[in-house]
Every structure is written in structure tokens, then in C-alpha cells.
Amino acid sequence: MSISSSAMYKFWLGNEYFDEQTREELQKIKDDPKEIEDRFYKYLDFGTGGLRGLIGAGTNRMNIYTVRRASQGLADFINSIGAADxxxxxxxxxxNMSPEFALETAKVFAGNGIKAYLFDELRPTPELSFAVRHLKAAAGVVITASHNPKEYNGYKVYGEDGGQLPLEESNKVLEFMNKIEDITCVKLMDKDEAIEKGLIKIIGKEVDDAYISKLKTLCVNPxxxxxxxxxxxxxxxxxxxxxxxxxxxxLDEIGFKNVLVVKEQELPDKNFSTVAYPNPEEKEAFTLAIELxxxxNVDLIIGTDPDCDRVGVVARNRDGEYVTLTGNQTGCLLLEYILSQxxxxxELPQNGFVVKTIVTTELAKQIAKEYGVELIEVLTGFKFIGEQIKLLDENGDKKYLFGFEESYGYLAGTFVRDKDAVVASMLIAEMAAYYKSKNMSLYDALMELLNKYGYTIEGIKxxxxxxxxxxxxxxxAMEKLRKxxxxxxxxxxxxxxxDYQKGERYEISTGKRESTNLPKSDVLYxxxxxxxxxxCIRPSGTEPKIKIYYGVTDNGIDEAKAKLEHVQTNVLGVVENLLF
Structure with missing residues (x-):
């Protein structure tokens, strides 16, 4: 255990600024130097995605004190650019702890003279993005860890455009955070005092109504x-x-009057008691929905994650089996539907463009080409899709049509600048109804899509x-792959x-090297x-996780599956030797 970790642990354990529950939790690990080291060897990383980590006591955990520290850094940044008003x-x-972390965030901003618009109850992440733009605010924060397990929470920061904070600005926030020498000196204002002074304003219905009204304008076939x-x-x-x-x-307001909700999963539950993992990417999350x-006798199932920015789809095939669609499949179905209609x-503009991330299916390129629409590739992370909307649509002369990533995130429209499972759910339902009018299910539509463009399938480990x-x-492991x-x-x-860290593409047979023309990132493709x-091999930017993505194309579905298995087996054999 390092000296700094030990000293910080003792500071937290012995200082009455930290509440009794925190100090009791730390007392229980006094004889576990490895656990102390992990909790205190650093402050939880703050990047373009904000904070994300395990809930618990320590500098490397999500708790009210690390939330206050991040909020003070963001408040200092906002004040430095003169945007407090x-x-x-x-x-x-x-x-777990989401309402508490949100209130602590508001109290810090109030303590720094910055008005905090605090939602009256839980809201989707995309509505936060919308609200920042709607209220013309300087920034936004949403307390969420998306679809991570119940032990996690996070702190996502949005800029004035409603997109996740760009790298340059997040680095400035981090600079202000690092200037905080004593975490106990963060400025706070009592909630009641802040409300009385107009520095905390509770919001809700007015923003909801404006958001829903905008969503309805994105129906393709009303x-x-x-x-x-x-x-x-x-x-x-x-x-x-x-x-x-x-x-x-x-769904109700655009005309779907027969939406059956899984009652066991309808209400908020901080422990996600009915699922092992609240992730619509996993078929197990749909067990109760499939039973219903x-x-x-329902053909279509839609499921959204806890902060409602990702959406998963289950469709019934001709044999009556319920099949989970991948994020790539749903994205390509939506892309084909929107462009074809x-x-x-x-109504297809000549200057239209769509956006996907580098690890998202290559099938999207073929669909865009079919309709003469420009396709732009960006690094992994929806913030990069949001940046293209700002650059090319808002400040340029092009028209954004649709964007998606393989991890079940989709966006139509420009009034939200992050993936939006509310608008995606609306479009998925409309698309399914369209195919239903042609006596087709979404699964039938997927088979038709693959027959048209080729059998492209993907995998991830x-x-x-x-x-x-x-x-x-x-x-x-990443260093060895490069070296x-x-x-x-x-x-x-x-x-x-x-190699996106070097910013170059290297062609092995010719030795030719050229720029990737994308920002640097720790990714090998x-x-x-x-x-x-x-x-593609990519470490997570928020947790000790590494992902390997795959994509293959062949003449038939069986051939494509066999090729995918061959590639996966050989690649994992090398990667696992580096990790274990």
C-alpha cells in the first residue's frame, strides 16, 4: 500500500467532515491494505464521460464527497467562463444514491452562486440533454451509470449544446478539480436556503411536454x-x-393504444431485483417480457435501460420463437426504414448524412451508399456523433438524418445530442407497424435486409x-500488441x-502509412x-474492462457464422494469453 493511499485513508477515517456511515465502512477495511489501496490510490477518473465507479467510501469510489468534488470543479469552470447566470x-x-447525488450536486452549484434546475423525479438521460438546450443552460449533469450493475453509479456532464462535454472542456474541469487541495472545503448551500434564494429550481412537466412535442415531429409515417x-x-x-x-x-400519443407493460419491472427499483443486470443488450433481461x-400473442418487445438512452428489441420469427436483435441489426433496420421512406x-435531402462509430457494423455503409447518403465514421462514444451534428448540421451546410452505435444507442433529430431510447422506441414501434401493414414482422424485415445487402454479422467479447x-x-496487453x-x-x-493512439493506418503488404483523421484514442483496429x-480491441475508458469487437460478411448466414467463430477463436487465443 502506497504512503499516499494510507495517508488519505487515515484522513477520511479520522475527519468528522465525513459522515458516520462512511467512517464505519472504512473502519471495516482497516486490516485490508489491498482494499485500502484500491479505494484511495487515486481519485475516480474524470473524463469526457464524467465519473463512473462503484458506490462506496474512498476517493476512487462514487459517494457524496467525490460528487461534491466534481461539482465544485465544474462550478469553478462555469464561473471562469462567466456563464453562472x-x-x-x-x-x-x-x-442507488441517484437522488442523493443529484441533490448534493445542486447544493454545490447553489453554494457557488449558480442556479440549479433540478428535476422533480427520475428522468431519461436524453431528456437532460434536451433540457440543457431548451433552458439555454450552461451545462447539465445526469446521475447514472447507464446499464452497469446495481453497485455502480456515475456523474455524466453535458455542455451547453446538450452533448457530452468535449475533451478540451472536460480537461479544464479536471484542472479545476485537481486544484481542490482539501475536499472538505467544497462550497455548499442548504437545500431550503437555495430554493428560497432561487438558486435551486425544481422542474418537471413543462420540460416533459416540450420534449414529447419535439419527439412527435420525428415520426416518419405518422x-x-x-x-x-x-x-x-x-x-x-x-x-x-x-x-x-x-x-x-x-407511444400512446402517436397512436399505439395497446402497449403492455411488464408489471414486475414497471416501477423504479434501485436494486433491479428482477434482473441480474439491467441491460437490454442481454436476452436474460427480457425473460419476463417474453413470457408476457x-x-x-405479441410480435414486438421493446426494453430500455435504467437511464433510457439504450433500447433493445425482441422480435418473433416465423417459427414463433422470440429472437433478440443486436444493436447493429436494429440500427440498420432503422437506417433502411428512415432512408427508404x-x-x-x-424528402431525402441531397446534403443528408448519417453517422456511425468505428466498431459499428459495416452494413451501414452499404445502406447509406444505396440511398446516396454520406456516411461519417467516428470514434466509439455517442459524444462523437453529437459533435458531428454540431459541426456539420448546426454550424455547417449538411442535414443530419440518423446516427447509431453497436451498443444499442440511436438518435434521430438534432434537439437531443446523445443517444435517445425514447425517440428510438417511437421509431421502432412505427417501423414494426409499417412492416405489419405489409404482413411482415421485424424479423422478416431483417432477413429481407440481409438478403438485399449480404450476410453481415458481428460479435463482441x-x-x-x-x-x-x-x-x-x-x-x-495493449502495449505489447503495439510493441x-x-x-x-x-x-x-x-x-x-x-492504431488510433498513433493516429495512423498501416498497410502490411505495402508498408504504406496514412492518417486515420480521427482524434487519438487507445484503440487497435x-x-x-x-x-x-x-x-477491434478497445479498453474501456471508465472501468477495468477490455472489449474485442468483430464483424464479418459472407455469402450466406451459415457461412458468416462459421467465419465469425473462426475469427473469434483465433483472436481470443492471443488476447487471453496477454491478459491471464
């Missing part, structure tokens, strides 16, 4: 929902999160390691490597020799 918007989800929606059954689960009210409201769908109506040792192992310039993984031969397949 515009205020900040604060939202939160259903997680008449479809009105004509089919009365009898079209949908099963919906909010997975105990913030999507319950807004998703049901938007079977009982009610706009083209049919003569992630490894979560523990604590500081896990972070170091992942770092060492050894590995170009053959088992029998899988690489044609080109994109490998193009395979068939010219259609790839895999």
Missing part, C-alpha cells in the same frame, strides 16, 4: 401508427428505470478485471492495422485479408 440542469435515474396502432400490441419493459413514463406517453409476449416521399491490477494488465506489431492471430492474417472482415 445561465444555470445548470440536473437529472438522475433510479439507481399515419401508420394512427391506422394500425389501435390493435398493434407491444410489450414494453423499462427495466425498473426512467423510461416508464416518457416511452409509454410517446407469449401469453398475449424519406426517398419514397421525396469483453473481459472485466479487478481493481488497479486489472487496469495495469489491460494497459500492458510486437502482431499481424497474425492464430491462423487469422491481418491486412492492415489502424485490424482489417482482415478478405477485405470484408475486421476486429
Amino acid at each position: 445561465r444555470g445548470i440542469v440536473i437529472a438522475y435515474d433510479s439507481r 399515419d401508420i401508427a394512427r391506422s394500425v396502432g389501435e390493435n398493434f400490441k407491444i410489450v414494453y419493459t423499462p427495466l425498473h428505470g426512467s423510461g416508464n413514463k416518457p416511452v409509454r406517453r410517446i 409476449a407469449k401469453a398475449e 424519406k426517398k419514397a416521399k421525396g 469483453s473481459y472485466t478485471l479487478k481493481g488497479k491490477e486489472g487496469v495495469d494488465k489491460i494497459k500492458d 510486437d506489431e502482431i499481424t497474425k492471430f492464430g491462423t487469422v492474417q491481418v491486412a492492415a492495422v489502424r 485490424y482489417e482482415l485479408q478478405d477485405g470484408k472482415s475486421w476486429f
